[in-house]
Amino acid sequence: MGSRLTIAGRELAGLRAEKTILLAIGIQLFIAAFSSFLVVGLVSMYDPGAIDAAEIEVAASGDAVDGLERAAAEVERVGVTTYADAGAARRAFDRNAADAVVVADRVDAGGDGGGDRIAVRVTAPDATVETTVIVVQLREALRAYELDERRDRAAYLTESPLPLPDRTGSSPYFTFTYTVLIPVLVFLPVFVSGSLVVDSITEEIDEGTLELLRVAPVTLGEIVDGKALAAVAIAPAQALLWLLLLRANGTPVANVPAILTLMTALTALVVALAVAISALAPDRRAAQFLYSIGVLALFGGATAMVGGPANAVARLAIDSADATTTALVVAYAGIATVAYAGVRRIVAANGFDR
Secondary structure, eight states: HHHHHHHHHHHHHHGGOOOHHHHHEEEEEEHHHHHHHHHHHHHHOGGGGGOOOOOEEEEETTTHHHHHHHHHHHTTTEEEESSSHHHHHHHHHHHHSSSSSEEEEOOOSSSSSSGGGEEEOOOOOSSSSTTTHHHHOOOOOOHHHHHHHHHTGGGOSSSSOOOOOOOOOOOOOHHHIIIIHHHHHHHHHHHHHHHHHHHHHHHHHHTTHHHHHHHHHOHHHHHHHHHHHHHHHHHHHHHHHHHHHHHTTTOOOOOHHHHHHHHHHHHHHHHHHHHHHHHHHHHHHHHHHHHHHHHHHHHHHTTTTTTTTHHHHHHHTTTOHHHHHHHHHHHHHEEEEEHHHHHHHHHHHOOOOO
């Protein structure tokens, strides 16, 4: 075990020369340390409707504008001014008297009055900072308009339409933090560790230092174990630091030991993949390319699963995990152990061929 620890310490000491790795760790540290204020800006991109927008003024026209006015009255920070025709509304928009133009007209669908359709044409500023805010506010007003029309036209329907899903009322900040931010901070160290192993092994092969290591009283298996140990060890250490910083910023995270167990298992699995790729493609560029493709395929496929790693981490973090989630954590740990043991045995027996 002493030789493995020596090699692992050598690998950790060499991290100071890996500027790309240090930059990735620094970015994660910044996000975790300032998450309470960064999440506001991130949520505005993740869910623009979550931001508190300023009041907007809409220039409206058309023979169905009355319904739009009633619907807009139900939405905060949206004011509607009606104009005689679409041209007058657009002129008001051109002279900055309105933030957007909405023209709502009834279109005969060939049935009775209840079967008429309403066509809505919206004009908003093009490629400006305020465009997103205006579009989000208009979306809320048009959604309210649609719901009003559904209720008014219910008597004309021969079949009941699909019901609209109920609004959950959950905070977008809560959703973003636990379904996006925490999984990202937990899994980024996993990718970094695998990349570190690929760089370490291929660099040893390119520079010929791997043969020098084999002259020492260590086996090839011990060399691989030492490199893997260093890569696997730094991942949960980073994740624990990120989670502690999130907690210091007011974001509680439950089941931290289980989360660290899951991400350590995934790190071991990714490290096994990195070792296998380094054995198959000792060239550094080719190995990094294959590693990137392999990791994308691995996590992309896992994301499509109901009990994917991101879903498991989110459920553990909000303390809503059930027996299935616990079983998945154990299963990932078992898969990672078998995968690394298999790759390690193959490499120890066959070595790294050029």
